[in-house]
Amino acid sequence: MFALTPGQPVEIGSGIWRLLALNPGMMSGPGTNTYLMADHDGLAVLDPGPADSRHVDNILRAAQSLNMPLTRLLVTHTHRDHSPAVALLRSHCRGPVIGPPILDDPLQDDSWAPDVVLADGEQIDLGKLRLRVIATPGHVSNHLCYLEENSGLLFSGDHLINGSTVVIAPPAGSMSDYLRSLRRLLDETISHIAPGHGDLILDPVLTIEATIGHRLAREEKVFQALNDQPDSLPADLVALVYNDVPTFLHGVAAFSLDAHLIRLAELQRAVRTEDGRYRPA
Numbered sequence: 001m002f003a004l005t006p007g008q009p010v011e012i013g014s015g016i017w018r019l020l021a022l023n024p025g026m027m028s029g030p031g032t033n034t035y036l037m038a039d040h041d042g043l044a045v046l047d048p049g050p051a052d053s054r055h056v057d058n059i060l061r062a063a064q065s066l067n068m069p070l071t072r073l074l075v076t077h078t079h080r081d082h083s084p085a086v087a088l089l090r091s092h093c094r095g096p097v098i099g100p101p102i103l104d105d106p107l108q109d110d111s112w113a114p115d116v117v118l119a120d121g122e123q124i125d126l127g128k129l130r131l132r133v134i135a136t137p138g139h140v141s142n143h144l145c146y147l148e149e150n151s152g153l154l155f156s157g158d159h160l161i162n163g164s165t166v167v168i169a170p171p172a173g174s175m176s177d178y179l180r181s182l183r184r185l186l187d188e189t190i191s192h193i194a195p196g197h198g199d200l201i202l203d204p205v206l207t208i209e210a211t212i213g214h215r216l217a218r219e220e221k222v223f224q225a226l227n228d229q230p231d232s233l234p235a236d237l238v239a240l241v242y243n244d245v246p247t248f249l250h251g252v253a254a255f256s257l258d259a260h261l262i263r264l265a266e267l268q269r270a271v272r273t274e275d276g277r278y279r280p281a
């Protein structure tokens with residue numbers, strides 16, 4: 001079902017196509033999913049992807065084959081695998097660039113310059129499709145999801161991806177925010193999820209609940225590791241906490257471990273000492 005061929009638009013719903021970018025990798029899975037959506041007299045592009053002219057050409061070719069001009073560019077968040085193609089597509093688009101506010105953080109796309117900054121609850125009228133913005137800080141603080149209200153399809157960006165867990169890298173990422181944003185989605189009526197990476201998620205409630213459960217189980221493992229090895233630096237705990245994860249992922253896992261430790265300190269279950277070590281409270 002999942003198109004592993006970049007450049008081939010796949011219709012995933014009425015007036016909604018997915019176009020896979022050419023950036024497979026450890027962090028991006030099969031690659032970034034760009035979504036094309038029927039708009040008034042054209043096509044809105046959600047998460048145009050990395051600054052890769054081949055993918056930009058594929059987007060333009062897809063729009064041409066659908067005979068729809070680009071009307072607006074939307075973004076879930078401004079990591080470099082999601083938004084930099086905006087700068088390359090802007091001159092090909094007749095409408096505005098809309099999405100999250102600019103975030104001052106070294107992991108962000110520094111070319112991001114929205115015409116319109118969106119806030120939680122805003123509606124975007126695309127004609128037959130209607131998007132509602134759901135602010136979902138956590139993976140990163142400026143992250144937005146978009147719920148298509150007629151079908152219940154949620155465009156989840158990197159809040160939820162198919163195939164793995166997402167990295168939470170402080171300070172722009174926050175585990176407490178992430179859990180809060182996941183729980184908030186349980187209040188919405190979501191039929192299925194179109195993630196930023198991987199295939200459609202067809203069991204949204206189960207997936208969201210499992211993701212929350214997975215994070216809380218990891219949190220307990222971090223707490224246990226702190227008890228076993230008090231006064232540790234975060235780097236000393238990675239191998240212990242992620243002993244179920246291949247070692248080549250430990251470098252990335254260290255970011256999420258940091259996020260867990262910060263959350264344990266917020267919950268007053270752990271104490272951070274002046275030299276950056278953690279111990280149980």
Ligand SMILES: [Zn+2]
Nearest residue numbers: 077079139158
């Ligand atoms: Zn991301």
